Amino acid sequence: MAKRIAFQGELGAYSHQACSQARPDFTPVPAQTFEDVVEMTRSGEVELGMLAVENSTYGRVADVHSLLPKAGLKIVDEAFVRVHVNLLGVKGAKVADIREAHGHVVIIPQCATYLKAHRIKGVVSSDNARAAREAAEANDPAHGALASELAAEIYGLDVLDRHIEDHKNNTTRFLVMAREADHSRRAEHMITTFTFRVRNIPAALYKAMGGFATNGVNMTKLESYMVGGSFTATEFYADIEGHPEDPAVARALEELRFFTTHINMLGVYPADRPRLRVDGV
DSSP states (O other): OEEEEEBBBOTHHHHHHHHHHTTTEEEEESSSSHHHHHHHHHHHHEEEEEEEEEETEEEOOHHHHHHGGGSSEEEEEEEEEOOOOEEEESTTGGGGGGGGEEEETGGGGGGHHHHHHHTTTEESSSOOHHHHHHHHHOOOTEEEEOHHHHHHHHTTTTTEEEEOOSSTTOOOEEEHHHHHHHHOOOOSEEEEEEEEEEOOOOHHHHHHHHHHHHOOOOEEEEEEEEEEEEEEEEEEEEEESTTSSSHHHHHHHHHHHEEEEEEEEEEEEOHHHHHHHHHHH
């Protein structure tokens, strides 16, 4: 029996594409929300979950960073998916026919220049693949969708215009989640992801970060978000290069512990190849 991987959205979504790219031997299983993906993975209904965390044009995906620490899951891989936005329409439709193009709130700003130039109104949908399915059901030449070529194939739509995104390096980063961590793998380029909360003392964050600088550990991401709706409780989400057992990383984390109330290790995993190409490694 094939193993299964859950993703947020409907068949044909970019998350579906990420599953096929990162785990081609797994059966993709659609879920309505990110929370559903987490619960399906945590309960054992599926072996893995795929979560979108950030896009190179739009920025971070809302709520996912705050969801990760309490998900009870671990990151075992990352996948960078090149997001090509396509204008889809019913059979026989032309670009000039389209008055409204439906897509996820994240995807519409990624092709705002194209939509404006063609006087097409972007309409928010809960999911790009759902927008494609509903465009097929509406069977209206004026009703288009912003979605993948995979969605066009699944729902029997024409690709009216390909790769209409404003930025040609438009990429979404996904995280592969599992119930158990896997720190056993050692690749040349590893990523360690964790969250932490600093002690309530002056310059605590500055001091906590000092260990990474003095030990030569590259921090590729540091973001903050409120905890429990409080303006005084702030959690930090970080990605660093390296494995916790690397001497330099171990020293940096030890220094971090001195200035924090807790550290939550979310995952240790190999860097995806597109990250290496982007970074020029």
